[in-house]
Amino acid sequence: MGFLFHIVLAVMVLGAAQAGLGFASVPWTWALGLLAAPRVLAGLSSQVGRGGRFRVTALLLRLTAVSAPLTYGLLVLGTDWLEALRGWTGAELSAETWPEFALFAAFAPYVLLQVLALDADIRATTPPGNLRRRAFSFQVRMFFAALVPLTLYAYVSAQVGVIEPLRVQVQEVGLVHAGFLILLLGSVALLLPVMLTSAWDTVTMPPSPQRELLEAVALRAGFRPRDVRVWRTGNLMSNAAIVGMGDRRVVLFSDSLLASLPPRELAAVYGHEIGHAKRRHVGVFLTWTLGFFLGADWLATAVAPESEWIAGGILLGALVAWGVGFGWLSRRCELEADLFSLELLQDPAAMTMALERVWGRGPDAA
DSSP states (O other), X not given: OHHHHHXXXXXXXXXXXXXXXXXXXXXXXXXXXXXXXXXXXXXXXXXXXXXXXXXXXXXXXXXXXTHHHHHHHHHHHHBSHHHHHHHHHOOOOOTTSOOOTHHHHHHHHHHHHHHHHHHHHHHHHSOTTHHHHHHHHHHHHHHHHHHHHHHHHHHHXXXXXXXXXXXXXXXXXHHHHHHHHHHHHHHHHHHHHHHHHHHTTEEEOOSSHHHHHXXXXXXXXXXXXXXXXXXXXXXXXXXXXXXXXXXXXXXXXXXXXXXXXXXXXXXXXXXXXXXXXXXXXXXXXXXXXXXXXXXXXXXXXXXXXXXHHHHHHHHHXXXXXXXXXXXXXXXXHHHHHHHHHHHHHOOHHHHHHHIIIIIOXXXXXX
């Protein structure tokens, strides 16, 4: 969720700048020094850490981690960056207009700043050598994977915006607008397995005793995934995931998890992932998210059709409420998947040990 939170912050900052909420208009070239901010903060954390001031070190490292959306905010709100882009591209870049392709250029500095922040943080916390290179590659892949849904949304919206009759239909006709959102969200869900397995370093799990065990668990549950893949993280993450819907589901097991779990615990983890599929949690999240934002959009239009400030406040409040609700719903789904695995395999001890080893959830929670 870390990268998702940062991306949402950056999008909110860009939206505020498009709405004209900037507080200065100095030339954007003055902000080039912001590119050094992550490295400076990380360097200070290392220096302070050598002096034994560990609380200050931790604070500086947290600032390094969130430096990308913060410095991006200074760029778009404190300089003439958007105005310069308007002059170069002829785009409006307004909060009141349909998304434009120039938004990719407007958002690009955040992407660069986030990569620089990752590099600085890893340099400050990871010793030189192969481990540092693997850690940086892994984190960059995770970041760009988190960007995929937003990129797809912006690209499709910009394409629709070019076709005026279609744009007007989507904007003005409620059913067409809802249909557009449903189609877009459904497309993301269908393409997600391909996008994530391409963005992350994954390969099909080769024939092995572990593969045979997983196939036996799947057969017992009546579950047929499209593929079971090894997620090569450089042994930096111990986790499993299931992505996609229907016959496009792909199950991922990280290399560290496969190396650390004995057979019974690995079976329990797979039962948990199958539980997400059997209880249709992806569909639950998609339906809930779509209904939530359609409702927020309807409320903003009904309450304040002429005030973009009130409408923006409603949508911002909806975004915060969605984040809180996402955490609650996610915990309920995780519990339901745990219970499915217990019912499937009848092995509480293995489930408890897997929860403790992989997710840090203690026996009481299990």
